[in-house]
Amino acid sequence: MNRRHDWREDAACLGNPVEVFFPHDTLASDRWVQAKIVCKSCAVKRQCLSLVIDLDPIDDKWGIFGGKTPQERIKERERRRNDVRKNAQSNYR
Numbered sequence: 067m068n069r070r071h072d073w074r075e076d077a078a079c080l081g082n083p084v085e086v087f088f089p090h091d092t093l094a095s096d097r098w099v100q101a102k103i104v105c106k107s108c109a110v111k112r113q114c115l116s117l118v119i120d121l122d123p124i125d126d127k128w129g130i131f132g133g134k135t136p137q138e139r140i141k142e143r144e145r146r147r148n149d150v151r152k153n154a155q156s157n158y159r
């Protein structure tokens with residue numbers, strides 16, 4: 067029996083230390099550098115980011131997903147909301 071392939075199996079972060087993606091020192095200015103390097107070459111970056119963007123923002127405060135930090139994901143949600151709003155407005159014109 068073939069099992070369904072899960073995109074998470076292609077994640078570039080597999081096997082990396084968890085601390086790289088969920089740093090203990092959340093105030094260090096370079097805390098995301100290593101994770102961003104890994105995420106940059108990840109084949110499933112888009113899926114990873116979408117999974118987390120669809121979460122309630124209140125639950126999305128830690129870690130890096132899709133190459134984006136929690137603060138960057140706040141901006142990404144805003145950008146996506148604006149795109150939806152613009153598309154909806156252009157459909158009514």
Ligand code: SF4
Nearest residue numbers: 077079105108114132
């Ligand atoms: S984009 Fe997501 S799945 Fe890919 S390496 Fe980064 S955290 Fe892991």
